[in-house]
Amino acid sequence: MKFNFRLAGMNLRLFQIAVGLACTFLFLAIAFSRVQLGAVSAALAGANPLWAAAAMLIYAGNLALRAWRWQVILRPVAAIPYPTVARALLVGYGLNAIMPARLGELFRAEFFKKTYGLSRVWGLTSIVIAVPASPS
Numbered sequence: 766m767k768f769n770f771r772l773a774g775m776n777l778r779l780f781q782i783a784v785g786l787a788c789t790f791l792f793l794a795i796a797f798s799r800v801q802l803g804a805v806s807a808a809l810a811g812a813n814p815l816w817a818a819a820a821m822l823i824y825a826g827n828l829a830l831r832a833w834r835w836q837v838i839l840r841p842v843a844a845i846p847y848p849t850v851a852r853a854l855l856v857g858y859g860l861n862a863i864m865p866a867r868l869g870e871l872f873r874a875e876f877f878k879k880t881y882g883l884s885r886v887w888g889l890t891s892i893v894i895a896v897p898a899s900p901s
Contacts, residue, residue: 789863792863792864793863796863828851828854828855828858829851831854831895832847832850832851832854833847833850834895835850835854835891835892835895836850838891838894838895839877839883839887839891842883842887842891843877843881843883843887845877845881845883849880853872853873853876853877854873856869856872856873856876857869857870857872857873857876860872870889870892870896871889873888873892874888874889874892875888876888
């Protein structure tokens with residue numbers, strides 16, 4: 766009997782997706798169990814849309830500058846396009862928001878290892894350099 770590596774890879778990928786979705790729903794359930802949705806909707810209803818838009822624009826600008834700074838930090842090691850750096854930064858921040866122990870930072874290093882062959886050491890070093898300079 767021949768072993769089909771392609772089928773095994775697909776099964777592993779499906780398993781990873783299932784585990785990822787299960788973890789996502791678990792952490793969302795934990796987060797929403799502690800939130801009073803009525804208070805959230807009341808706060809959103811009373812918010813000034815202009816201030817909310819201004820805050821979102823400022824935050825988007827801040828993220829754009831952080832991505833650019835991280836690209837500059839990585840430049841001596843690898844020439845990674847800005848959109849790729851920005852995507853990794855945003856996904857890493859999103860994971861940091863929902864997972865413990867800043868696991869999003871490890872995702873960022875692993876992403877560049879798999880995508881560009883960048884050593885995990887260089888990826889993590891660039892993150893260690895960039896994170897203390899960030900206000901959050």
